[in-house]
Amino acid sequence: MVQSGLQTAVSLIYPPRCLGCGGTVDDDFGLCGPCWRDTPFIGGSICDTCGTPLPGDDLSDTLKCDECMRTPRPWKQGRAALIYRDGARRLVLALKHGDRQEIAQPAALWMSRAIKDLPQDNMIIAPIPLHWTRLLKRRYNQSGLLAQALARHTGLPVCQDLLVRQKRTQPMEGMTREVRFTSVKGVISAHPRRRHRLIGRPVLLVDDVMTSGATLSAAADACIAAGSGPVYVVALARVARDT
Template identity: 35%
Template sequence: MLKTLLRVTIETLLPSQCLACTEPASGPGQLCGACFAGLDFITAPFCSHCGLPLAEPAPLCTSCDWAPPAFRAARAAFRYGPVAKRIVLPFKYADRPEAAGGLARLLLRPGADLLASADLLVPVPLHRRRLASRGYNQAGELARALGRLAEKPVAIDALIRTRATRALAELDQHDRELALRGAIAIRPGRESVVAGKSILLIDDILTSCITASTCADILYRTGAAAVDVLALARVADAETRDAD
């Protein structure tokens, strides 16, 4: 409560600061003009299934053509690049939950179709030890803020991490799949919340889509009617290692 009060006081007394740098912004939780222009927003062509930006128009990326993830469709607002890192990483690791409101606004346009068909927003979960360390689940804060903006209900605790896993950025695709096997589940007693619903899964960064696909598979097996995914950033370069 003291942290929240301090942040509100600072925001009231001082000019609003850009989410990505120290320059002034037009309002709380917004970007300055230079950083907004520096974001690489995702536009066509992209994979119709996972949302991966493509060099040339094609229905699917190679990965989805070979082995599509379990979710119906995924979209992200921008590529994971230099400006995106300055926005997402502090939100994720540096105790900046207040950034969720501004970041959620960036999801409204790329996620418009997915939001329109969604009955319920569900965040990708954190293990309790990581949650205790960070103090909040960044995907949960993003889901709450987006739910308010889009007037959609949020099931903040529908999914749980049943055990801790290694940082997925350290692993290749095969090892990520092994690490996540059995690590995500429906919270006992929440089965009826997702059954029959069109779910929009919320995350901060999509890298290999394995985490999102694992969550989608669990939701489908619990009775969800459909599962889509919406994230802030999409890693388009397989060599980017700090995104997960």
């Protein structure tokens, strides 16, 4: 009863704020009505490999988008919670560059709902790694925050340094698809002292945004080369064409 009273007092002094616009909302880490409508959640027909939305009402788990049919993926299945535009894009950029680390908790909840149909027995979660120089500058890995929060929502174990990025690569904005894949080829590997944790078991790779899938492919290749079981991927947001 005392705790309830304290929570009420705190909520009166610091009312819950919308993650998008900062307006007051009913619950912590929520979105107000206008921001919710401006944040495109993925639902309905999707590509089973990368999670991008597809036209039509077919909900089978064998659908593939044109990009995944042209480009075989090293992972088995992939999902994303949001389409990377409008309110979703602002949330991702706020998490990634705006030090809005509180976004990771609700974002991971949305991601946990996106992967609820994936097999999770004996699965381990691993974030896409940052090079140590970029991590030093940014102070945190946004994919690591999402992975940690996703572990809390799903009950799955997480290993933050299961993978390492051995080389610092240039930002991919503006790169062609071919250059993206070339620039990250071979730059990610399994941590030599963590490799035993992935041998023979499914791995769920976590990233903030999936564009071409180049970085996730490099990470999946590293897991498979180290002896993992099937690899799955989930991103907070998917860059989707013609949506």
